[in-house]
Amino acid sequence: MIKAILVFNNHGKPRLSKFYQYFPEDMQQQIIKETFQLVSKRDDNVCNFLEGGSLIGGSDYKLIYRHYATLYFVFCVDSSESELGILDLIQVFVETLDKCFENVCELDLIFHVDKVHYILNELVMGGMVLETNMTEILTRIEEQNKLEKQEVGIIAAPARAVSAVKNMNIPQQIKDIKLPDLPQAIKDLKF
Secondary structure, three states, rough: OEEEEEEEEEEOOOOEEEEEOOOOEEEEEHHHHHHHHHOOOOOOOOOEEOOOOOOOOOEEEEEEEEEEOHHHHHHHOOOOHHHHHHHHHHHHHHHHHHHHHHOOOOOHHHOHHHHHHHHHHHHEEOOEEEEHHHHHHHHHHHHHHHHHHHHHHHHHHHHHHHHHHHHOHHHHHHHHHOOOOOHOOOHHHHH
């Protein structure tokens, strides 16, 4: 089972953290700090698996990570998960982000955190892997984008209505109404 997914930059700043096991906030910060220290000190030519460290379960847990440009993608898993399967999952996650953001970078994770979490939730929910087929994931993301565009149209409807009323220039239209001369109209009504 996946216990946590962490993404941080080369300086240890967390860009995404998702814990599937409860830890108090201060403990989560310590886990992120310890994980960064463990992962960042390793050479690029060594294995991408290591024991989880003292804070997140010790030898029963593994940290499986990949380093792409300025970002570390780290999955903390228990001993029941396949290391190679998780490496593949990281690859699918990064490639999906790449397709959604066209060459994903650190700023995409910062400014589109809701979309990144949505993508992650398509892959993993509750610590269990849901989907690894990138085509299926991209289809779900496209469906979500269509729904969001429809909602924007609905949300913008009141603003468009106000704009249309303003463009009608109602005060001027009232002034332009030609009312008949009232005394003459009353005389014309007499039988």
